Amino acid sequence: MNIKEQLKGVEDFFSPKIVAEVNDQYVKIAKIKGEDIPWHNHENEDELFFIISGELLMEVENEPNKIMKTGDLFVVPKGINHRVSSKEECSILLIETKTTKHTGEVKSKVTKSIQEQSY
Numbered sequence: 416m417n418i419k420e421q422l423k424g425v426e427d428f429f430s431p432k433i434v435a436e437v438n439d440q441y442v443k444i445a446k447i448k449g450e451d452i453p454w455h456n457h458e459n460e461d462e463l464f465f466i467i468s469g470e471l472l473m474e475v476e477n478e479p480n481k482i483m484k485t486g487d488l489f490v491v492p493k494g495i496n497h498r499v500s501s502k503e504e505c506s507i508l509l510i511e512t513k514t515t516k517h518t519g520e521v522k523s524k525v526t527k528s529i530q531e532q533s534y
Contacts, residue, residue: 416434416435418434418444418467418508419467421444421534422444422446422467422506424534425444425445425446427446428445428446428447428448428449428451428504428525429445429446429449429451429452429525430445430446430525430527430531430532431443431444431445431509431517431527431532432444432445432532432533432534433529433532433533433534434534436513437510439512439513440510440511440512440513441509441510441511441512441513441515441532442508442509442510443508443509443510443511443532444467444506444507444508444509445506445507445509446504446505446506446507447469447471447499447500447501447504447505447506447507448501448502448503448504448505449500449501451500451523451524451525452498452499452500452518452523452525453498453518453521453523454474454476454496454497454498454521455496455497455498455518455519455520455521456493456494456495456496456497456519457491457493457494457511457516457519458493458494458519458520459493459494459512459514460493460511460512460514460515461490461491461492461493461512462490462491462497462509462510462511462515463488463489463490463509463510463511464483464488464489464490464491464499464507464508464509465487465488465507465508465509465510466483466484466485466486466487466488466505466506466507467485467506467507467508468485468505468506469485469501469503469504469505469506470483470484470485470501470502470503470505471483471499471500471501471505471507472499472500472501472502473489473491473497473499474497474498474500475491475495475497476495476496476497513529517532
């Protein structure tokens with residue numbers, strides 16, 4: 416599969432889409448623009464972010480903000496509060512354990528169920 420081709424089918428921001436499964440992990444793609452993701456954490460799961468294109472502001476509690484650029488990779492450890500945003504459109508790839516809830520236990524207008532994340 417070609418990830419950039421798959422991204423053409425992603426219409427909504429902050430709405431990850433599952434494109435593959437590896438063991439007990441989902442591989443997801445998403446487009447980010449704006450500041451709609453709330454502060455949240457994933458109590459029992461790490462979360463991997465890879466920047467396909469654009470720039471992403473990664474905010475992690477008690478750490479300096481990180482501006483991630485195309486090609487950058489970052490893992491948010493389990494239990495750590497974080498949120499992401501982007502001034503311009505940014506495309507990302509996520510690798511998450513299948514039990515990972517989109518915005519942890521925090522519910523917001525952008526929170527998606529696993530069914531809503533199916534491509």
